[in-house]
Amino acid sequence: MRTITDRGVAPTKYQPGDVVRIRSDLSRDTDYFNECSGRNDGGCDVVDDMIDQVGQFRTIRCINDYGGIFRYKLLEDEGDRSWTDEMFVDFSSSDEDDGDIIQQELNLTDFLKGGVK
Numbered sequence: 372m373r374t375i376t377d378r379g380v381a382p383t384k385y386q387p388g389d390v391v392r393i394r395s396d397l398s399r400d401t402d403y404f405n406e407c408s409g410r411n412d413g414g415c416d417v418v419d420d421m422i423d424q425v426g427q428f429r430t431i432r433c434i435n436d437y438g439g440i441f442r443y444k445l446l447e448d449e450g451d452r453s454w455t456d457e458m459f460v461d462f463s464s465s466d467e468d469d470g471d472i473i474q475q476e477l478n479l480t481d482f483l484k485g486g487v488k
Contacts, residue, residue, distance in 0.1 A: 375434040382407045383441050384456045389431045391443075391459040393424045403457040405441050412440040415455045424448070 378386040384406050385391055399422065402414025424447075432446040435453070444450035 373436040375436055376432075381434045381436065381441055383434055383443070385431050385443060385459070387431050387433050390428055391431060392428050392462075393421075393426060394458060394460050395426050397422055397425050397458060403455045405455045405457070407456075408440055415442065415453050415458070417458070418452070420448070421452055421454075421458075 375381045376387050378388060397417055399417045399419075402416065404412060404414055427447075429448075430446040432444045432450055435442045435444060442453035442455065445452065445454060
């Protein structure tokens, strides 16, 4: 296993440092996958403490590469869980109002981190 902490190194949809939102319909009865590896990676299961995070914004801490099977690790859960693209809200497909709200929240997050001038 290789841990990736630099942006642009992994061929994944999200990169270390990206802020994501956990999808509200996350389910223990579903296997979730990453776009870059398709349905060939066995999927990723959901456990109870992941369900507790639905709707929350989280930060990608790093990406673990298990020989071409990629799993996100989140800053807020100290990397204890493995996450995939399908476990997050795809901002590009959300309706316009949700997108505006999300962008405002992301701008606030950047501001609080000192990233917005």
